[in-house]
Amino acid sequence: MGNTQQSMREPPRNSRKNEEDSSFTCVICIEALPQNKKFKNKKRCVHPFCLDCIAKYIEVKVEDHLTEVKCPGLNCKKLLDPLSCRSILSPQLFEKWCDVLCDSAVLKFDRVYCPFTDCSSLILNECKDNIRRTKCPNCKNFFCFNCKRPWHAGFHCSENGELRDRNDILFAKLVERKRWTRCPSCNYCVELLKGCLVVKCRYVAFLLLHVLILLKL
Known part of the structure; x- marks a missing residue:
């Protein structure tokens, strides 16, 4: 009878072992949590962090405008995958992270804004060549990438400011056409x-x- 009461009070050893196997300890908050609370970094690394800690960690890095958010594991150089993190972040935080990534990509290239006031589109020189005559993909107008002014065919950038009237502009177009x-x-x-x-x-x-x-x- 005593053995029966003891077995009712204590869970079976196999049950306790399965419960231990199904949990993990987050190395940031040092909490024992179920496996469904564990962050998965899309086959990049397997350090045990809980979803809440990773979300807070990413928020701090994004607020500091860091584009490459590394795994917080000691000496780990693996990067956190934004798509793997999307489900644990707020829509606002994920959008801000994407904006930071885009800004970083843009800064790698020479860039200008279309000089035409009704456009002002951002244009990148992704070919890394020394270009001048550029066609805006938005308004379709031509401008000089070097001096950031409307295209001045037949005139150097230093002379562009000397274009005074419509005849000068027409002559510049004639020079280009001929x-x-x-x-x-x-x-x-x-x-x-x-x-x-x-x-x-x-x-x-x-x-x-x-x-x-x-x-x-």
């Missing part, structure tokens, strides 16, 4: 009709290579 080249010495326009690519400017006897100068304009 593929004329401006002499770097006297600024007169030169047209190559035929023959050698090396052109001699008749005004100052300045030799220039038509194709190379054309590419620089």
Whole structure:
């Protein structure tokens, strides 16, 4: 009878063992928690953290504008996967984390805003080349990536401010359409009709290579 009462008071050893196996201890809050409260870092690392601690940890890092949030495990260099963390974060915090990641990606490239007042779209130079003539993908207007002004065909960036009236703008478009080249010495326009690519400017006897100068304009 005594043995029967004792067995009713104490759970079976196998039951206690299964309960221990189904729990874990969070290394941040040092609480014993069930397995369904354990954070899973999408096959990157298996350090035992609870969902609440990881969520608070990420919030602190995002508030500090850190894009790469590393696992809080000692000496662990694995990164936390944003998609794996989405379900444990508030929509506002996850959106802010995404904004921080986007801002970090943008800062890696040269960037300008479209100079046209009715547009102002952000444009990135992802090819890392020294570009000038740029077409805005939003408003479809052309502008100079270098001086951040509307495209000034036939004029250097330093001369762009000298465009005073509609005739100057029309002439600049004519220079571009005719593929004329401006002499770097006297600024007169030169047209190559035929023959050698090396052109001699008749005004100052300045030799220039038509194709190379054309590419620089």
